Amino acid sequence: MNARYNIKKRSIPKFCQTILLGLNGQIVKSCDTIFLASSFHSLNVITWFDLMESVFPSIVDLEVGESEISFTKIHAPCDALPGFYDFSFSKILIQDKKYILWYIYDYTNVYQELLDYQQKKNELDIQRQYFEYKNRRIDDISDIQDNRTFFQGSLNKNQHSEYFMVFQQIVSSRGCLSNLLKIYGSYDNLCNLSNALNDSITKVGKELKYFLASDKEHQEEIFDIQYIKDQLKQKLAFDAIVHDVQFKLSYDDKPKFYVKQNVLLHIIYSLIINGHFLNANKQTSILCSIDENVSQSFLKLTILEDTIQKEEANLNIDELYTRLTFLRILTENHDGFFHTRFEEGSYTLAILIGIPIKFL
Amino acid sequence: MTSKKIILTGSFGVGKTSLFNQFIFSKFSDKYLTTIGVKVNKKTLNIREHQVNLLVWDIAGEVSQDKVPTSYFLGASGIIYVFDLTRPLTYKGLVTDIDYLKQLLPGGVIKIVGNKKDLLNESELNEILGHVDLPVNITTSAKTGENVEQLFIDLATELI
Numbered sequence: 001m002n003a004r005y006n007i008k009k010r011s012i013p014k015f016c017q018t019i020l021l022g023l024n025g026q027i028v029k030s031c032d033t034i035f036l037a038s039s040f041h042s043l044n045v046i047t048w049f050d051l052m053e054s055v056f057p058s059i060v061d062l063e064v065g066e067s068e069i070s071f072t073k074i075h076a077p078c079d080a081l082p083g084f085y086d087f088s089f090s091k092i093l094i095q096d097k098k099y100i101l102w103y104i105y106d107y108t109n110v111y112q113e114l115l116d117y118q119q120k121k122n123e124l125d126i127q128r129q130y131f132e133y134k135n136r137r138i139d140d141i142s143d144i145q146d147n148r149t150f151f152q153g154s155l156n157k158n159q160h161s162e163y164f165m166v167f168q169q170i171v172s173s174r175g176c177l178s179n180l181l182k183i184y185g186s187y188d189n190l191c192n193l194s195n196a197l198n199d200s201i202t203k204v205g206k207e208l209k210y211f212l213a214s215d216k217e218h219q220e221e222i223f224d225i226q227y228i229k230d231q232l233k234q235k236l237a238f239d240a241i242v243h244d245v246q247f248k249l250s251y252d253d254k255p256k257f258y259v260k261q262n263v264l265l266h267i268i269y270s271l272i273i274n275g276h277f278l279n280a281n282k283q284t285s286i287l288c289s290i291d292e293n294v295s296q297s298f299l300k301l302t303i304l305e306d307t308i309q310k311e312e313a314n315l316n317i318d319e320l321y322t323r324l325t326f327l328r329i330l331t332e333n334h335d336g337f338f339h340t341r342f343e344e345g346s347y348t349l350a351i352l353i354g355i356p357i358k359f360l
Numbered sequence: 361m362t363s364k365k366i367i368l369t370g371s372f373g374v375g376k377t378s379l380f381n382q383f384i385f386s387k388f389s390d391k392y393l394t395t396i397g398v399k400v401n402k403k404t405l406n407i408r409e410h411q412v413n414l415l416v417w418d419i420a421g422e423v424s425q426d427k428v429p430t431s432y433f434l435g436a437s438g439i440i441y442v443f444d445l446t447r448p449l450t451y452k453g454l455v456t457d458i459d460y461l462k463q464l465l466p467g468g469v470i471k472i473v474g475n476k477k478d479l480l481n482e483s484e485l486n487e488i489l490g491h492v493d494l495p496v497n498i499t500t501s502a503k504t505g506e507n508v509e510q511l512f513i514d515l516a517t518e519l520i
Contacts, residue, residue: 051400054365054415058435071431073397073420084397111396119394122421126373126392129447 021100034106035080051077062091073111083108363413364519365435370442371450372421375475378502380418383512388503395420405516412516425457437519438469445474445488455493469518474499
C-alpha cells in the first residue's frame, strides 16, 4: 500500500505533515507543516508525546511493507497540536536503513463540526433515555395505582418504602420536565430547538458528504485556499522562521522568499509544499537543484524558472539521499509526482516536483 | 518505571471523560462535553514501591464496542468499561461488549465500572446492580471523586 494509494482513500486534510522517525524514536526529518517537530530533534518522541509513549513499541515492531497503523480523531495530543488529527505510521527502508514514516493529517475543522453535531445529538439521546426510563417507572407505578385497592391493605414496611421510592421517581420526573421547560421557556421553544438541530444536522451531513466525496469537482468545491493562505501567513509571522519575507497573497504575484541559510531546509520541507498553493497560474513546477563542487554544496530553489534563492547546503550524499527519499514521500503524500535527474559527469542533482492542478 | 496503556470505554454520556479529568486533573464539571475520537493523558502512581505511568486513553463513547476503532486498543494492558448507573441502556449490551473486548485484548485486565453513584441512594444502587448482567468491579462518582483514584489503583496493582 503506497502513499499515493492512501491519499486517494482519504479526505483532503487542511494540512499534512510528514515526519521520518528513527527506530530510536528520534526525529530524522520533518516537513514541519503543522508544527515544529524539528525542534524536538534530539529527544526521543516518547518523552514529549504521551500517545507515542503508549504505542511506540507496537510501531517499532512493524515490518517494512506491512499495513500502516492508523489512529483517527486524536484530540490535542500535545501542546503544539491543539486540534484534531489523524496519525498513520508505517515502516520504510531507505538505503538499507529502517525508518518509521509518520503522517499527521490536520482535520481540525471537519472534526470540530462533527464534535458540535455529536454534542447536540448525544445531549438529546441522553435526555431521551432518561425520559424513557422515567416513563417506564411511571407506567409501573400506574399499574400499581390501578391495583392499589387490591394490595394496599397488605403493604408491609418494606413495601411502603419501595412504594415511596417509586413515588419519588414520579415527582423527580415531573421536576425534570419542569426544569427542561424552564431552560427552554416553552414547548414551542423545544420544537424550535429540535428543528434548528435538524437543519444543523442536515447541513453538517451535506458538508461531510462533500468532504468525503472522492470526485474532483467536490474536492475543489470544498478546498479552502484562503484558509491555507491565512495559516501560512500566520505561521510565517508568528514563528519568525523566515528572515525577510516578501510575500504577496495576490494571485498575480509569484511568491518570493528570502531566507537565512539555517532555515533553508525548512523552506524546502514546509514552504515548497505550501507555496505551490499560492501560485495562481496553475502551471507550477518547482525545481529544487543541488549544485555541488569539491568544497561546497549549493541548494537552489526555482519556481517557474526564476531562481528564488541559492544557499550553501553542505550536504553529504547519504544525508542527501535520505532527504530526497523523504521529499519524494512528502510529494507523493500530497498526490504530486517526483522526478530526480542525475547529470553524468557533473555534481548537479535536480529534483522536479509537480503538483496536480486540483491541489492549486 | 513501568508504563501501562489503559482504555476508558463505554457508551456515550456515562462519564468517561469526567473520570479521566477527575483522575488526571482532580477536576469535575457538571457540563456534559462529548468526546470524539480519543484524548490521551498520563499520570504516575506509586504502587507497592513501583512507579507506574498510566497512559489513559479516553475514547469516544459508542453504543456498541465493535464500533470503536480497533487500533485504539493496540498495546493496551487494561480496559475500564464504564456505564451509567442511572441509564439502563448503557449496560444493556454489557455481556456482548465484554466478550468482544476480551477477544480484542486476550489476557488484558477489564474493570466494569458503574458511574454516577452520587445520583442514587443505597437502595436504588443495590436494585440497579441487581439488574446488571455481570459483576460490577466498582461503583464510582466522578462528581464527588468517590472511588475514582481507587479504581485506577486497583487496576494498576493488577497490571504490575
